[in-house]
Amino acid sequence: MRIDSKTSAHSHIAEKFRIAVEAASNAMIIINQEGKIELVNTEAEDLFGYSKDELVGESIETLVPEQYRMSHLEDRKTFFKNPNARTMGGGRDLLGRRKDGVEVNVEIGLKPIETDEGLFVAASLINISERIRNTEELRRTTAELRRSNAELEQFAYVASHDLQEPLRAIEGCAQLLRERYLDKLGSLGEKLITHTIDGVVRMQALIDDLLTFSRLETRDNLLEHTDCAAVLEIVLTNLSATKQKAEAEITHDALPNILADKSQLIQLFQNLISNALKFCGDRNPRIHIAAVRKRDGWLFSVSDNGIGIEPRYFERIFHVFQRLHTRREYPGTGIGLAVCKKIVQRHGGQIWVESEPGKGSIFYFNIPKNQDLGQMNFEF
Ligand code: ADP
Secondary structure, X not given: OOOOOOOOOOHHHHHHHHHHHHHOOOEEEEEEOOOEEEEXXXXXXXXXXXXXXXXXXXXXXXXXXXXXXXXXXXXXXXXXXXXXXXXXXXXXXXXXXXXXXXXXXEEXXXXXXXXXXXXXXXXXXXXXXXXXXXXXXXXXXXXXXXXXXXXXXXXXXXXXXXXXXXXXXXXXXXXXXXXXXXXXXXXXXXXXXXXXXXXXXXXXXXXXXXXXXXXXXHOOOOOEEEEHHHHHHHHHHHOHHHXXXXXXXXXXXXXXXXXEOHHHHHHHHHHHHHHHHHOOOOOOOEEEEEEEEEOOEEEEEEEOOOOOOOHHHOOHHHOOOOOOOOOOOOOOOOOHHHHHHHHHHHXXXXXXXXXXXXXXXXXXXXXXXXXXXXXXXXXX
């Protein structure tokens, strides 16, 4: 029998069947045990470029590219022997062949339909050619970005490394000039030499920072169980002189153990806390380090009562060499927050600031749980 047989007693049911197939939002094709097409809907016509009349009664292999026809035939026979529902998503991505010969990627879900007249199979198809093209495009763009990023990092590293050499030579000569010819230089000459040496020292600091920054990328990810409380202790010891001088008060929440690159975490906290100590205006800094457990990891924050930042600079300050003040107002090279950003990103998180000028700033960053290593990495 044919599902669309008008003379059969099942014509009523067959009609309902046809309506259901036509109403499906995906392309639908119904085939019988012999692999002959029984029913197709308009979406299937559009997908393959055939009309219903051209398809009904034809073998389903008509819609399969020639090189796959034999194996498709085998698969089909196996399926009919042991039919089990193959749903979309869990289904296979296959190639279909349109009437004009163009091949399309389709995702196929198969459902066996038992009837008194035997077994039929409903195939639901989605054209995923576009999705595949987009994924491929995205993959290529990501690979290209990664490559050019690595190249840039490498360039920054090599350039800053090579710049150190001539700089050392300039400094050496300037120092010698000052030592040997001070009496002949006069006060202007001495001033100029001092300026030269100051410039060189500053440039060395910039190059050192640039090297630190580019080394972050070349370093392997050395994730280890890291006690944030111990990290903070190290940072506070490193900053103790500055803290004392500023008469700062630094408090903190209970801090967790996380999986992290310990030395980078030290650098991260140190940069944020030393900024909080530095950009305090004429107040005594009051700094608090908080840690809040979130569903996907930990959210840390470093808040201060300092000079604050205008919202229009919230993004810019995380870029390399971006500063909002002159060196005379506040010393620095403008790379600290760029380093913080890179460290956080290398741990899969994000960093941002909330601030009110004149009142203080809160720098937030999150360190997500490492999916591969499960929950054990985030315990108190
Ligand atoms: P640096 O501290 O060497 O200037 P950073 O990259 O650490 O470089 O910071 C960039 C700029 O962001 C600083 O120059 C400052 O203007 C601003 N900034 C950073 N932290 C704070 C803070 N806690 N309070 C106010 N401004 C800040």
